Amino acid sequence: MTKTSNLDLLHRSRAAVWHPCTQMKQHETLPLIPIQRGDGAWLVDFNGVRYLDAVSSWWVNLFGHCNPRINAAIVEQLGQLEHVMLAGFTHEPVITLSERLAKLAPTGLGHCFYASDGASAVEIALKMSAHYWRNCGYPDKTNFISLQNSYHGETLGALSVTDVALFKDAYGALLKQHATVPSPDSRLAEAGESSHDYALRCAVQLEDYLQQHHQNIAAFIIEPLVQGAAGMAMYHPVYLARARALCDQFNVHLIADEIAVGMGRTGTMFACEQASAGIGQMNGITPDFLCLSKGITGGYLPLSVVMTRGQIYQAFYADEIARGFLHSHSYTGNPLACRAALATLDIFEQDNVLAENKNKAAYFNRIAQPLRAHPHVKHFRNIGMIWAFEVEQTKPNFAQRCFALALEQQLLLRPIGNTLYFIPPYIISEAEMDELITRTLIVIDRLTN
Ligand SMILES: *Cc1c(COP(=O)(O)O)cnc(C)c1O
Numbered sequence: 001m002t003k004t005s006n007l008d009l010l011h012r013s014r015a016a017v018w019h020p021c022t023q024m025k026q027h028e029t030l031p032l033i034p035i036q037r038g039d040g041a042w043l044v045d046f047n048g049v050r051y052l053d054a055v056s057s058w059w060v061n062l063f064g065h066c067n068p069r070i071n072a073a074i075v076e077q078l079g080q081l082e083h084v085m086l087a088g089f090t091h092e093p094v095i096t097l098s099e100r101l102a103k104l105a106p107t108g109l110g111h112c113f114y115a116s117d118g119a120s121a122v123e124i125a126l127k128m129s130a131h132y133w134r135n136c137g138y139p140d141k142t143n144f145i146s147l148q149n150s151y152h153g154e155t156l157g158a159l160s161v162t163d164v165a166l167f168k169d170a171y172g173a174l175l176k177q178h179a180t181v182p183s184p185d186s187r188l189a190e191a192g193e194s195s196h197d198y199a200l201r202c203a204v205q206l207e208d209y210l211q212q213h214h215q216n217i218a219a220f221i222i223e224p225l226v227q228g229a230a231g232m233a234m235y236h237p238v239y240l241a242r243a244r245a246l247c248d249q250f251n252v253h254l255i256a257d258e259i260a261v262g263m264g265r266t267g268t269m270f271a272c273e274q275a276s277a278g279i280g281q282m283n284g285i286t287p288d289f290l291c292l293s294k295g296i297t298g299g300y301l302p303l304s305v306v307m308t309r310g311q312i313y314q315a316f317y318a319d320e321i322a323r324g325f326l327h328s329h330s331y332t333g334n335p336l337a338c339r340a341a342l343a344t345l346d347i348f349e350q351d352n353v354l355a356e357n358k359n360k361a362a363y364f365n366r367i368a369q370p371l372r373a374h375p376h377v378k379h380f381r382n383i384g385m386i387w388a389f390e391v392e393q394t395k396p397n398f399a400q401r402c403f404a405l406a407l408e409q410q411l412l413l414r415p416i417g418n419t420l421y422f423i424p425p426y427i428i429s430e431a432e433m434d435e436l437i438t439r440t441l442i443v444i445d446r447l448t449n
Pocket of ligand 1: 117118119120122151152153154223228229257258259260293294
């Protein structure tokens with residue numbers, strides 16, 4: 001191979017690769033960063049420049065790039081079986097993964113259906129829900145509800161329950177329009193209103209909507225505790241308990257889209273575990289469908305899963321073929337991806353990751369004090385291993401300017417609007433957290449001066 005340079009690769013990439021979530025013209029001025037290798041929390045380019053991956057490469061990476069234990073598991077699997085179709089065949093990694101996920105997840109979610117990405121998991125949950133009601137004699141339950149500012153993925157079905165105008169408006173004519181209900185996002189509480197009381201007020205609006213429309217509603221889909229793409233909007237866990245109770249009352253499924261928040265990101269293995277029926281209580285809820293992806297393979301390979309209850313599985317179990325769930329993807333349950341997921345679960349157990357993350361988060365919150373106190377920083381918030389805040393400033397194109405200035409500090413940040421957030425890999429060290437805060441403060445000072 002000839003020697004490759006950053007410059008050479010970024011020109012070739014711009015010519016041949018259509019990049020995701022990108023207005024390609026912006027790359028006339030903003031260079032792409034070709035990455036040669038990964039090393040723990042760092043990404044390294046072809047000149048040896050190291051970038052601290054403060055967003056876990058779009059929230060997927062948990063235990064660092066090129067993690068030796070996950071690498072070894074994939075290599076071992078590669079020597080045995082790279083792939084086999086999952087219709088008519090099965091294999092040990094997919095069976096073991098399903099058994100282990102069922103033990104970890106909220107009680108009762110004993111059946112795992114696999115796909116390759118988050119949006120497909122959402123499609124599956126939506127289709128399974130409506131098909132369940134059809135099989136049970138409720139063919140009119142075909143509508144869904146989501147929260148305002150929700151994000152559930154970009155395929156047409158997932159986009160139809162997404163409420164981000166920038167991603168959705170161009171495709172309005174292609175989408176079935178589903179209703180949204182107010183988001184319990186704590187930032188939207190009125191002055192003097194607690195996040196708890198605001199969440200309860202939003203739940204009343206959900207109740208009103210369900211009261212009027214439940215006959216046509218299959219499911220309510222939510223991102224538990226944190227609406228990621230809305231700008232890491234965090235809300236009180238009492239909302240989850242109310243949503244579960246209302247869905248039960250009105251015979252509507254609850255779909256928990258834990259694609260971003262699952263796998264320990266909010267401090268518990270799954271965000272649904274933190275649902276609270278009263279202040280200070282952590283009761284947990286079981287959704288009817290739990291969607292997982294992103295961190296499930298430690299950020300290595302595309303894999304997603306929808307977990308559901310026995311009663312729902314049973315409604316498809318019949319002599320009649322068409323009552324079955326005939327959905328499929330070519331790579332459903334890919335053995336390499338399942339092995340990466342099993343290695344990821346091993347690390348959670350062996351390294352006591354949830355407890356360790358509590359210590360890391362406490363350390364981070366201590367050293368983040370200058371950030372929290374910065375005159376241009378508003379709504380500093382944290383849950384588990386997610387931090388977010390708004391930067392008050394008036395110049396246009398904040399997100400782009402911030403991204404570019406962060407790169408100068410060898411830091412990968414990707415703001416959403418005026419919201420800056422950190423979703424670091426769980427292996428981030430104290431020294432790396434120190435660097436993250438120091439460099440971010442420099443970026444914010446440059447942006448606001
Ligand atoms: C990322 C994400 C999705 C979509 O997953 P993809 O793998 O990007 O298709 C869906 N829901 C939530 C909450 C997400 O964060």
